Amino acid sequence: xxxxxxxxxxxYDSIRDRIPFExxxxxxxxxxxxxxADDIRVVSTLSYHDIDGFPVSTVPxxxxxxxxxxVGEVPVVCMQGRVHFYEGYPITDVVLxxxxxxxxxxxxxxxxxxxxxxxxDFSAGDFMMLTDHVATFAPxxxxxxxxxxxxxxxxxxxxxxxxxxxxxxxxVAADNGIDLKEGVYAxxxxxxxxxxxxxxxxxxxxxxxxxxxxxxxxxxxxxxxMRICAISCVCNLAAGLSENPLxxxxxxxxxxxxxxxxxxxxxxxxxxxxxx
Ligand code: HPA
Numbered sequence: 380x381x382x383x384x385x386x387x388x389x390x391y392d393s394i395r396d397r398i399p400f401e402x403x404x405x406x407x408x409x410x411x412x413x414x415x416a417d418d419i420r421v422v423s424t425l426s427y428h429d430i431d432g433f434p435v436s437t438v439p440x441x442x443x444x445x446x447x448x449x450v451g452e453v454p455v456v457c458m459q460g461r462v463h464f465y466e467g468y469p470i471t472d473v474v475l476x477x478x479x480x481x482x483x484x485x486x487x488x489x490x491x492x493x494x495x496x497x498x499x500d501f502s503a504g505d506f507m508m509l510t511d512h513v514a515t516f517a518p519x520x521x522x523x524x525x526x527x528x529x530x531x532x533x534x535x536x537x538x539x540x541x542x543x544x545x546x547x548x549x550x551v552a553a554d555n556g557i558d559l560k561e562g563v564y565a566x567x568x569x570x571x572x573x574x575x576x577x578x579x580x581x582x583x584x585x586x587x588x589x590x591x592x593x594x595x596x597x598x599x600x601x602x603x604x605m606r607i608c609a610i611s612c613v614c615n616l617a618a619g620l621s622e623n624p625l626x627x628x629x630x631x632x633x634x635x636x637x638x639x640x641x642x643x644x645x646x647x648x649x650x651x652x653x654x655x
Contacts, residue, residue: 383471384526386432390475391482393431399423399447401484402456404649405477405605407596409461409492410627410634412612416459418642419448427460434462434472451650456480463591464517465570474520474599478529481603487544487652488600489645490609493634494590495572495617495625497582498562503616504637505560506644508548509540509609512594513565513586520595521602530602539601543655544608544648551647557640562587564611566594575619588613610644612637 399422408415427435427443435443442460449455458480464473477488496505514536525532552559565581567573569591573581581589588611600607614633615625623629634641 381524381526383523384528387475387478387482390430390433390479394425397423397425398483400454402447402454402480403485404450404453404455404487404489404652405480405485406455406457406489406645406649407461407477407491408457408459409592409612410630412491412493412634412638412641414638415642415645416446416457418646419446419450419455419457421446421448423447434468434475436460436462437466450646451653453649453653455649456483456485461592464568464595465591470518470520470595471523474595477596477599478603481600481605485605487606487608488596489649490593490596490607491641491645492590492593492609492611493614493630494564494588494611495615496588496613497578497617497620498560498587499620501560501587501613501616503614503633505558505613506637506641507560507562507564507588507611507613508545509564509611510545510561511563512539512597513563513584514594514598517566517568517595520599530604534602536598536601539597539607541606541608544606544652547651547655548608548610548644548648551644551651555643555647557644559644560613564588564590564593564609567591572625573618578617578619589617608648612641
């Protein structure tokens, strides 16, 4: 059997007795957004350390557990902390948690992240809903023998971010007076931030925001037929667009400041997804 698939099944077997229910929505929380969990009616938690072979984040601000609970009446599994390719894990490990959440039963994947804003209409603290992505600058998680049990060899990527879910998020933002930007997100590997010349290049390519996550997870989820949506917290202007050097602390501070509005947007959207 495919070694990547085998590892996923092994992880699943080691936790299946501790999964309290079949989640409807899988939610991944990005940098500084980890305290969203306060808004979940928690049923149980599962530390990544307790899952044999599971990748564990080394980044400050990223915790390491699955939370099972309810947002409104919607059963969710929430990843408090994710791993990134730059931490040294193979890209197939980076997407293992998404695959596991699909195996648990999740049909919708809600991705969040922190990004640097490239679009000159964006300011630090803005939210950008992803309408599309550029995956070209990071390794594709589907490279290697295809896992036929999960999806096809050459999956279509023409509508990764579900139009109906996007429409719900737009409405929730409008109803709550939240200014929601939209655009194209590119995942680069990191861990270094981009150079000003790289940002100039990405800008010319039509990219609105840049970060170090999310796209590989969206590709793996799309491969498995999940419905996907994603919101980025634009935590800083990308390199060369402001006077200041970039720091991870600045990113975390901006994400923390945006957290209350972010929580509202995410929670209300999940509740309304139940009708989509
Ligand atoms: N670049 C890449 N990743 C990021 C940034 C950035 O400017 N800000 C937050 N994550």
